Amino acid sequence: MQLLLFNAFNGLIQGVFxxxxxxxxxxxxxxxxxxxxxxxxxxxxxxxxxxxLSPYLGFWGALIVGPICAAVLGLFVERVLIRPLYKxxxxxxxxxxxxxxxxxxxxxxxxxxxxxxxxxQVPESLNSPISSVLFFITGYRVxxxxxxxxxxxxxxxxxxxxxxxxxxxxxTHDLETVSALGVNIYLLxxxxxxxxxxxxxxxxxxxxxxxxxxxxxxxxxVMPSFVAIIVGGVGSLVGSILGGLLIGVAAxxxxxxxxxxxxxxxxxxxxxxxxxxxxGLLGHEGLFE
Amino acid sequence: MIRRFAPEIALWIALATVPxxxxxxxxxxxxxxxxxxxxxxxxxxxxxLGFTGGLSFGHAAYFGLGAYGAGMTLKYLVPSTPLAILVxxxxxxxxxTLLGPLVMRRRGIYFAMITIAIGQxxxxxxxxxxxxxxxxxxxxxxxRQPLRLGGLTYDLANETKYYYLVLLCFIIAVVILxxxxxxxxxxxxxxxxENRRRAQFLGxxxxxxxxxxxxxxxxxxxxxGTLNALLxxxxxxxxxxxxxxxxxxxxCVLGGMRKFWGPLVGVTIFVVAQDYLSSLTDNWMTAIGMLxxxxxxxxxxxxxxxxxxxxxxxxxxxSGQRAKIERRTATIEPPPAPLKQETLKQEMK
Numbered sequence: 095m096q097l098l099l100f101n102a103f104n105g106l107i108q109g110v111f112x113x114x115x116x117x118x119x120x121x122x123x124x125x126x127x128x129x130x131x132x133x134x135x136x137x138x139x140x141x142x143x144x145x146x147l148s149p150y151l152g153f154w155g156a157l158i159v160g161p162i163c164a165a166v167l168g169l170f171v172e173r174v175l176i177r178p179l180y181k182x183x184x185x186x187x188x189x190x191x192x193x194x195x196x197x198x199x200x201x202x203x204x205x206x207x208x209x210x211x212x213x214x215q216v217p218e219s220l221n222s223p224i225s226s227v228l229f230f231i232t233g234y235r236v237x238x239x240x241x242x243x244x245x246x247x248x249x250x251x252x253x254x255x256x257x258x259x260x261x262x263x264x265x266t267h268d269l270e271t272v273s274a275l276g277v278n279i280y281l282l283x284x285x286x287x288x289x290x291x292x293x294x295x296x297x298x299x300x301x302x303x304x305x306x307x308x309x310x311x312x313x314x315x316v317m318p319s320f321v322a323i324i325v326g327g328v329g330s331l332v333g334s335i336l337g338g339l340l341i342g343v344a345a346x347x348x349x350x351x352x353x354x355x356x357x358x359x360x361x362x363x364x365x366x367x368x369x370x371x372x373x374g375l376l377g378h379e380g381l382f383e
Numbered sequence: 384m385i386r387r388f389a390p391e392i393a394l395w396i397a398l399a400t401v402p403x404x405x406x407x408x409x410x411x412x413x414x415x416x417x418x419x420x421x422x423x424x425x426x427x428x429x430x431x432l433g434f435t436g437g438l439s440f441g442h443a444a445y446f447g448l449g450a451y452g453a454g455m456t457l458k459y460l461v462p463s464t465p466l467a468i469l470v471x472x473x474x475x476x477x478x479x480t481l482l483g484p485l486v487m488r489r490r491g492i493y494f495a496m497i498t499i500a501i502g503q504x505x506x507x508x509x510x511x512x513x514x515x516x517x518x519x520x521x522x523x524x525x526x527r528q529p530l531r532l533g534g535l536t537y538d539l540a541n542e543t544k545y546y547y548l549v550l551l552c553f554i555i556a557v558v559i560l561x562x563x564x565x566x567x568x569x570x571x572x573x574x575x576x577e578n579r580r581r582a583q584f585l586g587x588x589x590x591x592x593x594x595x596x597x598x599x600x601x602x603x604x605x606x607x608g609t610l611n612a613l614l615x616x617x618x619x620x621x622x623x624x625x626x627x628x629x630x631x632x633x634x635c636v637l638g639g640m641r642k643f644w645g646p647l648v649g650v651t652i653f654v655v656a657q658d659y660l661s662s663l664t665d666n667w668m669t670a671i672g673m674l675x676x677x678x679x680x681x682x683x684x685x686x687x688x689x690x691x692x693x694x695x696x697x698x699x700x701x702s703g704q705r706a707k708i709e710r711r712t713a714t715i716e717p718p719p720a721p722l723k724q725e726t727l728k729q730e731m732k
Contacts, residue, residue, distance in 0.1 A: 194675025361504035
């Protein structure tokens, strides 16, 4: 029983990372119409920069600066490489472009920081278990969940109540009309892309404290995030959070009983969901069909 | 007539004589076989990608299934090369046929995401099912067996002789794809690519056609996979990985998706570049990534697309009148945009 709880909680933590990634991906997917294959790359950049900066800024400083660096890189990439492609309606090109970027970022990370895994130090006070029975719940893991919840609420408030958020949501429905109303949609899409990368960077820094740092960590987290979006339903942000948590916990529980299938089960869930609910759990009719 | 077919005849002559000249240009037999094998896969992918307009980003799955099917047949069942090829092809084809209904209704981004994710399923099965697939280390311990027909034996262990078997399969694949594309089926694929909704209005059940394209394409890709496993007498999860899927797509784009032979041109350039770069620098992945970015930004129509445009421009220069007409038709754009603004403004008043 304790093992099950342990694995389920591990899965929940994984699911939190998937959800954060999926949230950023879904934002970029719906407004920028870009499948960001390089999302894992932004995660890696955020994580490694936080690692490098943490001796100077401390853990808390790195936790803030790492994601911001990822966002700045995202803004740069959007401006220089992705913006020229908006006029081509076929999503193939942005997909291939970000695919290439993912290869470049992973390879350069390996060159700069080395192929071996690096440990990311979290403050000592956060490393101790909270209780002896539930030995796996450390302060850091609680912090991860707490930060994620705060970020998600913040994102909800941003999208619900600020002018920027309203424009982002309007843009996902009808970008042309938003543009006609005098909104600078280039700026809007750039900010949205940066926001997505910020979430990826945050996921990276938080994941680094638990999983450690390796160059392929980005690509191993980005695929389940795609699945999270498909399971949750393309076009639904709540869906991608739900999908991420669901597949994370499912993978964790599977680890208890049949560890070899812990990755495959994610994709099996996706197939089952696609058969039963072709649009995903909370997907809307008619989007990208 | 001769001028029209000259490039193709030259291509076939070049392919038939590869073992003769490849050594002189610095290649080796296995490289020739590899280009043809990837060529089969890319031509097959292009049936979905370029001719039906389905953004399949998971074709490595069927390639890898073919490879594992062939390898496992040789290793565990019977030591027969033709049977291994058949079993592998059917395994990959069956998977594509069964999974087709999950993707056939999707378009664009959604289609791509689902095909990527489905591909990963097979990757993880291959990685984790250690005792059968060999896990991360890959499946080894099998080798291509000589072909026996009556009293004749054809020894495939020889790289050059194996090349001719690959060439035979390449011809079969090209003939199949050509027949499909020339048939009403193929014309329907193109119609769906050009305007799916209009095709639907004409009473075409587009879903089923996309399914058919996906199944045919997956089967031929699996054929390529089996040949790849036999080429190296080895297969690994890398043959199922999404990076390979991405490579197939960029090969099609690089050569030109709208042309039948485009993918083969792309494969040749890509495989040679990869071979050369990986011997040149450790950071070849960065170089390949740069190649992706540059192709997307500079050559979105591919090399054959570029050649075709040059040729058209040249023809146009000869007859000025036609040029004007062409330019005029090219610049006509769909009109409805301003209407929306009008109604909005009225609503705001």
